[in-house]
Amino acid sequence: MRLRSTIDFLLYDWLKTEELNSRPRFADHSRQTFDAVMDICERIAREKYAPFNRTVDTQEPQFDGEKVILPECTYEARKAFAESGMLSAAQDYEIGGMQLPYTVEAAANCFFAAASISIGSNMLTSGNANAILVHGTEMQKQVFAANEFNGRWAGTMCLSEPQAGSSLSDITTRAEADGQGFEDDPLGPRYRLKGNKMWISSGDHELTENIVHLVLAKIPGADGKFIPGVKGISLFIVPKKLVDTEGRLTGERNDVALAGLNHKLGWRGTTNTLLNFGEGKYPVRGGAGALGYLVGKPGEGLKCMFHMMNEARISIGMAASMLGLAGYYASLEYAQNRPQGRPIGEGGKDASKPQSRIIEHADVKRMLLAQKAYGEGALALNLYCARLVDEQYTGSPEAAGQAKLLLEVLTPVAKSWPSEFCLEANSLAIQIHGGYGYTRDFAVEQYWRDNRLNMIHEGTHGIQAMDLLGRKVVMDGGKGLQLLAGRINASIERAMGRAQLSAYANHLAKALAEVGAATKSAWATGNPQEALANAVPYMQAFGHMVLAWTWLDVALALLDKDEELAIAAHKGGIAAMRYFFHYELPKIGGWLQVVKSRDMTCAQMREEEF
Secondary structure (H helix, E strand, C coil), X not given: CHHHHHHHHHHHHHCCHHHHHHCHHHCCCCHHHHHHHHHHHHHHHHHHHHHHHHHHHHCCCEECCCCEECCHHXXXXXXXXXXXXXXXXXXXXXXXXXXXXXXXXXXXXHHHHHHCXXXXXXXXXXXXXXXXXXXXXXXXXXXXXXXXXXXXXXXXXXXXXXXXXXXXXXXXXXXXXXXXXXXXXXXXXXXXXXXXXXXXXXXXXXCCCEEEEEEEEECECCCCCECCCCCCEEEEEEECEEECCCCCEEEEECCEEEEEECCCCCCCCCCEEEEEXXXXXXXXXXXXXXXXXXECCCCCXXXXXXXXXXXXXXXXXXXXXXXXXXXXXXXXXXXXXXXXXXXXXXXXXXXXXXXXXXXXXXXXXXXXXXXXXXXXXXXXXXXHHHHHHHHHHHCCHHHHHXXXXXXXXXXXXXXXXHHHHHHXXXXXXXXXXXXXXXXXXXXXXXXXXXXXXXXXXXXXXXXHHHHHHHHHCCHHHHHHXXXXXXXXXXXXHHHHCCCCCHHHHHHHHHHHHHHHHHHHHHCCCCCHHHHHCCHHHHHHHHHHHHHHHHHHHHHHHHHHHCCCCCCHHHXXXXXXXXXXXXXXXXXXXXXXXXXXXXXXXXXXXXHHHC
């Protein structure tokens, strides 16, 4: 109920999601239909996910040489999720979707992430199908995307390789035109792929009857040679099992072989794989290599794939937020029930008095407030980004253009800030539990392990930081940053009219000015090496400024709803906002100092000096 009330407030009182129903796409919906979706997802998460979070952590996927073995609860959870319709919640009615706002879909998926992130990682299937909808042919949409949305098939994205993680220009997987019916296959131009892909989440399993891999591979140029760098990278649909134009399995296994499972620190309920494409284990149709179908134009693989990546990055931010909140709720309950210590009076501690519950200690309150500020603030930011997605696709041309620009700037923050600071929230949850938190008798250690991945996948922390400072805040002459500053200043102006918030508005205005000045100073010499040497501290400061704005704007909505702050939950929201401004926002000065001075301490450190 605590999570639900928070989500309801953010959806309806802050983001005004009901107003979307005035738009033609969402005209069939109402607050009642949104609530019904939330009710169903909350119930499935409570019944099919939460009770088995520890089960999937301890009963890791096993490979018997032919197939992956998962605990039965994973099958039941996946079936319930697929039958709920959430795989296609935001899609058109014509393809079996519900035409829900993406904001509502994102909010409803929060319950699964909080209940068990490693069971609930269905995001790749939806993202895979969405990428095909945007870039695929009509036949590819009907055969592959439709069967992913209806739950029959699952999807992956295959980018990284053992020797090339985030450096996609260094991938070595190759695709060459299949000599047998290259242009004639109704599923698209047919290629033969050979290579290896690493870190593929849900890369093999028996949860669905088929798996649709989206694979990046290099194709040869006109001279028959493979082009170095990213220019020759194209995107291919490579199904685990071959299908016909009606979406029926042909009975043939494609040459995609599971080479092994990666045994992870967290997210253990989700298989993570090394896949071999075209190694010859499953020869198919008399040729060498796995059969794949080109998606989009040759050489535009990254453009097609990054449609999926941007969605995945918002989903990762949401996953990190939910794990942070799951740890917060667990440590809050523990603190409310764990007796330890006694209050200190004028004469010191009185051992004859009953013990205090640890929630009565100021430092425990500090750790709880930090978790609340991190988790609820990160949730609000990601729901705001989801709302921008709806604005981008259903708003007026001007509003859509602004939403697209804001998303460009905010996506690196929405992914990375929660993955860093909600991980810190999980660490604080362990600390509140004391020694018990370090044992597997309590869930908080698993939340930390699960959350540690989120700083890495879908673009590491450092990569997101370089994207933010190196591209997003300077693109188009800084238009995105200027637009964001305009939104922040609008909130500051509103808050200046509230006696309870005017001081915080001034603090945020100062932080915004400091970030703007640091951005200019970083690029003052025009030297990318100097500008980006401290990209991560820049992103931390930028993220803190964005989260302070988010909290101030949420506080305005809280005051609009309950001027006297009579409701306890609203008092807690204002306290979390105060905590963030008092304890967190002042940190940006140190981060920005190295950015403004273009400090090269780290960049110029020589290997032999370590």
